Amino acid sequence: MDPKTIAVLVESCRRQDSRAQHTLWNLVAGPLFAWVKSRFPRFQEADGRAIACEAFARALLRLHKLESASHFVTWLFSIAEHIAKDYVADEELRDDDIALESVPETAFRRRPQQDDTRTFDDHLLELLRAAFIVLTPDQATVVVWRLRTRLDRAGISRRLGKSVEAVDMLFMRGMERVRRVLRIRTEGRDLLSAWEEEDGCAV
Amino acid sequence: MRRLTDEGKCAAALGEYTDLLLAGRAPSIDLFLRANADIEERLRPLLESAVALLDGFEALRRRKAGRKSKKEPGPR
Numbered sequence: 001m002d003p004k005t006i007a008v009l010v011e012s013c014r015r016q017d018s019r020a021q022h023t024l025w026n027l028v029a030g031p032l033f034a035w036v037k038s039r040f041p042r043f044q045e046a047d048g049r050a051i052a053c054e055a056f057a058r059a060l061l062r063l064h065k066l067e068s069a070s071h072f073v074t075w076l077f078s079i080a081e082h083i084a085k086d087y088v089a090d091e092e093l094r095d096d097d098i099a100l101e102s103v104p105e106t107a108f109r110r111r112p113q114q115d116d117t118r119t120f121d122d123h124l125l126e127l128l129r130a131a132f133i134v135l136t137p138d139q140a141t142v143v144v145w146r147l148r149t150r151l152d153r154a155g156i157s158r159r160l161g162k163s164v165e166a167v168d169m170l171f172m173r174g175m176e177r178v179r180r181v182l183r184i185r186t187e188g189r190d191l192l193s194a195w196e197e198e199d200g201c202a203v
Numbered sequence: 204m205r206r207l208t209d210e211g212k213c214a215a216a217l218g219e220y221t222d223l224l225l226a227g228r229a230p231s232i233d234l235f236l237r238a239n240a241d242i243e244e245r246l247r248p249l250l251e252s253a254v255a256l257l258d259g260f261e262a263l264r265r266r267k268a269g270r271k272s273k274k275e276p277g278p279r
């Protein structure tokens with residue numbers, strides 16, 4: 001890819017020249033797809049191609065935000081990386097039945113009972129199910145996205161359309177409730193009635 | 204510049220620590236709390252819960268990955 005040719009084509013694309021868009025795509029599609037494939041080897045070929053196409057389309061739509069045409073390729077690749085990471089996160093969310101599976105015994109602060117045949121996963125599932133009764137939907141989303149899909153604050157903020165500060169606050173309040181669920185479970189009390197007793201009102 | 208309340212500081216510190224955990228660059232909780240001594244009482248249990256839950260999810264992820272690789276060898 002000759003940088004000068006790319007820069008000229010990008011400038012033409014800014015003027016809505018559809019032939020330039022087509023030529024530019026022909027130039028960058030191969031390297032972009034190869035890069036997605038090497039960076040995210042788990043993706044199926046069709047997914048990799050879809051990500052490359054979407055990245056190019058988003059780049060064209062946001063060309064007015066690109067200051068220097070010579071940075072187009074780097075910018076395009078970073079857009080593709082964001083899309084791919086979001087895709088991985090979505091896939092993990094779709095992929096399982098969990099949303100809510102378990103936490104280690106140490107988190108429960110109690111020793112397993114001899115007749116307790118539940119697995120580690122059963123415990124995590126049970127804990128999170130309990131937590132999700134008392135978390136608001138936004139808190140639950142942020143807690144799961146943060147800890148399960150490993151999205152960082154900026155990524156969640158982008159996806160939810162909320163500020164990073166708002167995401168931090170949702171996460172903290174969600175974690176405070178998770179913590180409270182852990183404590184109530186450790187004390188062996190029924191979650192709903194314990195919550196109601198402590199708050200003076202129903203969940 | 205706007206001053207953060209204790210709650211805001213706590214939320215920001217928890218967010219920052221979780222990002223460090225996810226990036227595999229988190230210091231120990233005690234060390235991190237040295238820089239946030241004024242909110243330690245509220246922050247410590249939250250950091251401990253985040254570490255415990257993240258460990259749980261990690262273990263689950265590894266187990267699922269193990270199950271998947273047994274079922275379908277090779278890249279997808």
